[in-house]
Amino acid sequence: MNKNLIVSPSPHIRASVTSTRIMLDVIIALVPTLIASTVIFGFRSLAVTALCVAVCVASEWGFEKICKREVTIGDLSAVVTGMLLAFNLPAGIPLWQAAFGSIVAIVAVKQLFGGIGCNFANPAITARIVMLLSFSGTMAEFSVADAVSSATPLSLMGTEEMPTLLDLFLGNHAGSLGETCALTLLIGGVYLIARRIISWHTPVVYLATVALFTLVLGENPLYHLLSGGLILGAFFMATDYSTTPQTPWGKVIFGIGCGLITVIIRVFGSYPEGVSFAILLMNILTPYINNLTRRKPFGAIKKSKAPKKA
Amino acid sequence: MSLFRLHGVHLKHRKNTAEMAPKRIPIPEYVAIPMVMHIGAPANPTVKVGEYVKVGQLIGEAGGFVSSPVYSSVSGTVKKIEDTQSVGGAMIKTVIIESDGKQEICETIAPPKLESREDFVEAVKRSGIVGLGGAGFPTSVKLAADVSKIDAIVVNGAECEPYITSDTRTMIDDAALVAEGISLLMKYLEAERVVVGIEKNKPECIRSMREALAEVGGAEVKALPSIYPQGGEKVLVYHTLGRVIAEGELPLSQGVVVINCTTVAAIAKYIKTGMPLVEKCVTVDGSSVKEPMNVIAPIGTPIKALFDFCGGFSEEPRKILFGGPMMGVAAVSLDAPLTKQNNAVLALGEKEAVLPKSTACIRCGRCVSKCPLSLSPCDIAAAYKAGDAEKLEKLKVNLCMECGCCSYACPAKKNIVQTNKLAKIMLRDYQASKKEENK
Numbered sequence: 222m223n224k225n226l227i228v229s230p231s232p233h234i235r236a237s238v239t240s241t242r243i244m245l246d247v248i249i250a251l252v253p254t255l256i257a258s259t260v261i262f263g264f265r266s267l268a269v270t271a272l273c274v275a276v277c278v279a280s281e282w283g284f285e286k287i288c289k290r291e292v293t294i295g296d297l298s299a300v301v302t303g304m305l306l307a308f309n310l311p312a313g314i315p316l317w318q319a320a321f322g323s324i325v326a327i328v329a330v331k332q333l334f335g336g337i338g339c340n341f342a343n344p345a346i347t348a349r350i351v352m353l354l355s356f357s358g359t360m361a362e363f364s365v366a367d368a369v370s371s372a373t374p375l376s377l378m379g380t381e382e383m384p385t386l387l388d389l390f391l392g393n394h395a396g397s398l399g400e401t402c403a404l405t406l407l408i409g410g411v412y413l414i415a416r417r418i419i420s421w422h423t424p425v426v427y428l429a430t431v432a433l434f435t436l437v438l439g440e441n442p443l444y445h446l447l448s449g450g451l452i453l454g455a456f457f458m459a460t461d462y463s464t465t466p467q468t469p470w471g472k473v474i475f476g477i478g479c480g481l482i483t484v485i486i487r488v489f490g491s492y493p494e495g496v497s498f499a500i501l502l503m504n505i506l507t508p509y510i511n512n513l514t515r516r517k518p519f520g521a522i523k524k525s526k527a528p529k530k531a
Numbered sequence: 532m533s534l535f536r537l538h539g540v541h542l543k544h545r546k547n548t549a550e551m552a553p554k555r556i557p558i559p560e561y562v563a564i565p566m567v568m569h570i571g572a573p574a575n576p577t578v579k580v581g582e583y584v585k586v587g588q589l590i591g592e593a594g595g596f597v598s599s600p601v602y603s604s605v606s607g608t609v610k611k612i613e614d615t616q617s618v619g620g621a622m623i624k625t626v627i628i629e630s631d632g633k634q635e636i637c638e639t640i641a642p643p644k645l646e647s648r649e650d651f652v653e654a655v656k657r658s659g660i661v662g663l664g665g666a667g668f669p670t671s672v673k674l675a676a677d678v679s680k681i682d683a684i685v686v687n688g689a690e691c692e693p694y695i696t697s698d699t700r701t702m703i704d705d706a707a708l709v710a711e712g713i714s715l716l717m718k719y720l721e722a723e724r725v726v727v728g729i730e731k732n733k734p735e736c737i738r739s740m741r742e743a744l745a746e747v748g749g750a751e752v753k754a755l756p757s758i759y760p761q762g763g764e765k766v767l768v769y770h771t772l773g774r775v776i777a778e779g780e781l782p783l784s785q786g787v788v789v790i791n792c793t794t795v796a797a798i799a800k801y802i803k804t805g806m807p808l809v810e811k812c813v814t815v816d817g818s819s820v821k822e823p824m825n826v827i828a829p830i831g832t833p834i835k836a837l838f839d840f841c842g843g844f845s846e847e848p849r850k851i852l853f854g855g856p857m858m859g860v861a862a863v864s865l866d867a868p869l870t871k872q873n874n875a876v877l878a879l880g881e882k883e884a885v886l887p888k889s890t891a892c893i894r895c896g897r898c899v900s901k902c903p904l905s906l907s908p909c910d911i912a913a914a915y916k917a918g919d920a921e922k923l924e925k926l927k928v929n930l931c932m933e934c935g936c937c938s939y940a941c942p943a944k945k946n947i948v949q950t951n952k953l954a955k956i957m958l959r960d961y962q963a964s965k966k967e968e969n970k
Contacts, residue, residue, distance in 0.1 A: 225847065225849060226848070226849065226850060226851055226861070226862070226863060226864070227849050227850045227861065227884050227885065228850075228861040228862075228863055229850075229861055229886060229946075230946055230948060230949040230952070231856075231857060231858050231859060231860070231861075231933070231935050231938075231948060232856060232857045232858065232935030232938050232939050232948065233850065233852060233856040233857075233859065233861070233879065233883075233884075233886070234542070234693070234856040234857070234883070234939065235886060235887060235938070235939055235941075235944060236540070236939055236940050236941075236942075238897075238940075238942045239887070239942050239943075239944070240890055240891075240893050240942045240943050242942070243893070243895070243942055293890070293891065296890065298893075336891060337891050337893055338891050338892045338893045338894045338943075339891075462893050462894045462895045462896065463893060463894040467894070467896030467899050467900075467907075467909070468896070468899065468900075511910075515907055515910070516899060516902075516905035516906070516907060517905060518778075518904055518905050518906055518926075518927040518930050519537065519765065519769075519775070519903070519904040519905050519930070520765065520775050520776055520777045520778050520780075520904070520930065521777075521778050521927045521930060522777055522778045522779070
């Protein structure tokens, strides 16, 4: 018996991927958009993002300290939540409101359910909806760099003030600070797919469903794809691990559901934008989708079919 | 062939020793031969302390149908017969023989006479050959099956675990023996089709086996993608023949006998010489080993002697493995003996041996998407934690072959395989108690 020898269950080697590395990749994927946002909306968007990240990390640390849980801010997931929440806010949001939203995201939506991996709703999205309902005034006040407030493309749709497709693609229009630049969001999304952090299923199916459904309804699909928080939502929020399905088929169903709900709210509802609500509603259905689409074990025999033993 | 490929993980192959022909180690001072080196009933010692034994002499007779006889690997004197702790932790009767270094061969050794199928099965039983790929299932039991049910033989040359190259060397150095063994199996099992499955990362094996089998009608070599666990029985049968082995069934239910390539070579060797399985080629490797290589050593050799032969340790080993890094068992001491079914002993240094700490599950689904048998390890873990055996039954945790893909891929570094093992025990207990109630 050699006391220096480690005895542990197999396997004895592990892949290099870690939770922290995954979150770091998401942060890397969000950086181009943060830069674009600073160019479009000014340094205010950088300030709002920094504040949200700081408050998210601080509230995660504080809550875990109070509850005497292990502090997990090292996994960077709170940083991702902070960035995503900020990206869903107008650049001109009062800072105290942004801080309030960050606390809601981390404490109420994530930590109260048990922390990372245990929450059923996307923290950033749920916090954004809480803020939308609590501060409907400031949450709907969008301004571009020249500080002249203007309406978002979705509320302008069908009018002559609608921005050109190129402006939509480059993000040069009113909107939440991280949702407008389709170009950088797509770069980030492709990076995540290439790094195998997310699979293509959800974003592609989500975007395709929106395109198809708006086409059927006689709307311009390209405007719908490039407006509002759709691309941000499809690549970064509808692909959140703990709140969306795990199997490819589950992800396809999730994407279709998100697409349908988004278009229904946009076209028939009283809100101009429906991405957040669509993803939150589908978050709630995720456990059922997971049950429905669980992989069938290889060679498994159903009980009823198994021969009866005397 | 198979429409879909089963999932798995891509591992660094680390086949450092693939090009090294095995070297024979000097006869050790003593050997410790356990009476259990196979699945099934322990063998019963037939020698007494003080008795002089020769190489190839029976020292333990098979303890039942599913069992295997044990032979002395050295000539010398039986010093002790005592219970020792096996690598797996169980106490096992072990015969310790002090070697006289002469390696005198037992007089009774002669090639077996083969006149019928029964003779062949009996010969394989007497050879002491068990599944040499690592499982150690007595080979004769597989061969005793009803021949009318068998139509194909799959020879396992996948060797998908990192580091291990002992099968690789068999297929390169002893290709003719493997081919002879295949002919014998085809003849006595009345099988018309043989597929040798080899991973594509071993082109030399594929070439040498194709050459050796050119004359053997009905036998083919199939190059398989290098994806772990290609050598898993169910995976291999599916990828070579496209047949699905159902829950609780053996390959025989699909008309298949699966057999490791080194086992096939061992059968051919026994039929030719009559010398039972008394030595084994193993890969000695790992970050702590100075000169990794393949060695041939008598069964029962303390593994310390194997490492010494390979130049000793370059750094203090922190983990000793019997088998590969994915499914191998960690040993508690360097005195543990080499057994029949071992194909590698690895010594890992500090950096590889100390595993990262596990953190909270982030529900990324990698364990689900990597599982070759399409299980849902993260749901299994939840059901196990909740003590829900009924759910475990539905999730088919009993199918888990403990290949380790889930644990390997997990970014939270969870010991998923360990949870699966515990969940299997929970399910077994639940099913046993339910059976009890129904009586």
